[in-house]
Amino acid sequence: MNGEFASSTRESNIFFLNKNGAGFEDATETFGLESFMATTSYSYVDIDNDGDLDIVVVPVWGPVAIYLNDVGGRNAIAFEIRDDVGNHFGIGTKIIIHYGPDGGRQQLRELQAGGGFVSYDAPIVHFGLGQFDSVDFVEIRWSTDETTIVHADVAAGARYVLTRGGLESTQADVAARDDISDPSEYSGEPETRLAL
Numbered sequence: 001m002n003g004e005f006a007s008s009t010r011e012s013n014i015f016f017l018n019k020n021g022a023g024f025e026d027a028t029e030t031f032g033l034e035s036f037m038a039t040t041s042y043s044y045v046d047i048d049n050d051g052d053l054d055i056v057v058v059p060v061w062g063p064v065a066i067y068l069n070d071v072g073g074r075n076a077i078a079f080e081i082r083d084d085v086g087n088h089f090g091i092g093t094k095i096i097i098h099y100g101p102d103g104g105r106q107q108l109r110e111l112q113a114g115g116g117f118v119s120y121d122a123p124i125v126h127f128g129l130g131q132f133d134s135v136d137f138v139e140i141r142w143s144t145d146e147t148t149i150v151h152a153d154v155a156a157g158a159r160y161v162l163t164r165g166g167l168e169s170t171q172a173d174v175a176a177r178d179d180i181s182d183p184s185e186y187s188g189e190p191e192t193r194l195a196l
Helices: none
Strands: 016-018 024-026 039-045 054-059 065-067 075-083 094-099 105-110 124-130 134-141 147-155 158-164 192-195
Touching: 094 124, 105 124, 147 158
Parallel strands: 075 158, 158 192
Antiparallel strands: 016 024, 039 054, 054 065, 075 124, 094 105, 094 134, 134 147
């Protein structure tokens, strides 16, 4: 975020827009993110459960501000962890998704409790998939160093809860669910479970 609260000058937030991998441009005003309140605490979270990340900021002096991401039109997928072997929320677990032609694209996220300085992240990992509407398989590198691979066609447009029990753990099984074909119908309901 921006600024130093002990300073007599104030700088605005700055938002750089990725230009399809060719560089970045300052789009702060275009996206309505201009603010001169010194802000050191923030979080990226899908606060409205529509499948994209919003920004919540807490200025040093001033009210909490929420910037809703309403761009839409892209596919996304999210995962939560419920781990009865390691720590319950899976902090430190790495999730790697494989998707695209022949599963050739990958993204990796590590589940972390902390964000930037005096900031906090929700215990959810979020992946933007762009034009792709499913993930070929999911690789979970648990905080306890074990690895589980979920070989299933995991549809975009949902938040999945990955659960791992004790010694009774079974092979991954994808629970029945209603497919969501329109990304605008993203419910974010954490009811779709992958039991591991």
